[in-house]
Ligand SMILES: Nc1ncnc2c1ncn2[C@@H]1O[C@H](COP(=O)(O)OP(=O)(O)OP(=O)(O)O)[C@@H](O)[C@H]1O
């Protein structure tokens with residue numbers, strides 16, 4: 523799939539933008555603070571309905587209109603997917619509530635019809651590569667779960683909905699656990715929430731098992747190529763509730779030993795999670811919080827058996843990230859039958875010459891990519907010759923003629 527036309531209204535520093543996007547690589551060149559990252563952020567928002575830079579949607583609305591009520595930022599995309607044209611519109615609306623309060627909400631329209639973000643996610647696919655993504659390897663489990671959720675939600679129908687149902691059940695169950703811990707009461711009140719949590723939680727675990735295994739296969743292959751056969755990458759799913767029975771007497775499973783959970787079916791996982799919740803009930807009532815389930819899952823990256831989150835060198839982390847990103851693109855393509863739009867923010871400066879060449883080669887085979895840079899000389903001449911060059915300046919995109927002076 524690819525983006526044909528993008529319009530922005532009051533999104534970050536773009537007061538108004540209306541531009542046709544070519545079906546190939548587009549290099550966005552500009553000095554600092556001109557709007558390069560903001561443009562990628564807008565496109566990614568169409569795929570994830572969240573920003574990769576902020577959790578606060580309010581920040582996305584142009585300062586100049588922030589005092590208006592309502593203040594609205596708008597992203598409109600015309601894109602082509604499977605030879606069909608679609609129009610996707612997202613409105614980020616900030617409204618006053620009461621004399622002092624404010625509320626941010628989103629409206630999503632697909633082909634003119636208002637829909638929920640959970641329904642529309644997956645219609646417009648994008649893969650994002652930004653240097654901050656080293657957090658996926660080096661950061662907290664929460665960073666990895668967020669990453670995984672954003673990728674899976676775009677590919678697996680129903681994933682986003684299941685995730686929000688799970689969050690809702692978890693919030694309710696935790697509230698009840700807290701109440702039981704503080705004021706006592708009948709623990710059997712938990713039965714209902716155990717059941718909803720286990721049902722949707724098992725579904726998430728099931729999807730994660732399958733997806734991580736598929737991603738691992740692709741990432742290991744790219745990684746082997748990127749390290750010229752020197753390193754073997756493993757993606758190890760580390761679920762807080764592990765449906766795989768443990769060998770007697772063994773408490774923790776070693777991450778460097780590959781485990782195949784793919785034969786487990788959904789029913790078995792649901793039954794297992796239900797039983798585990800039951801068993802943990804007295805302890806959870808004591809602590810007032812749910813201690814197992816997909817909200818505590820982790821994902822680890824190992825190279826030649828060594829955990830890169832703890833022991834990876836900068837170069838190893840970057841190479842692994844690149845392998846992961848290439849795998850993600852391939853996986854999305856394999857699962858959906860469509861190329862995602864590939865978004866890369868300042869990635870060239872982070873890579874050595876060999877890895878740059880590998881990346882350029884991978885991008886050359888894709889349908890559409892947008893790459894930002896402050897310095898177009900980082901790109902090989904052949905790549906630039908086959909790309910469109912846009913100059914981003916103060917929330918505008920200048921026509922290509924303005925580049926002839928470069
Ligand atoms: N809500 C907003 N309204 C108006 N301007 C904003 C808003 N949010 C951010 N900006 C400004 O938009 C400008 C562009 O930011 P952006 O991160 O897109 O720049 P960039 O071209 O990627 O720069 P760099 O090369 O430094 O990464 C910045 O000056 C930023 O302060």
Ligand SMILES: [Mg+2]
Nearest residue numbers: 558559560867
């Ligand atoms: Mg930037």
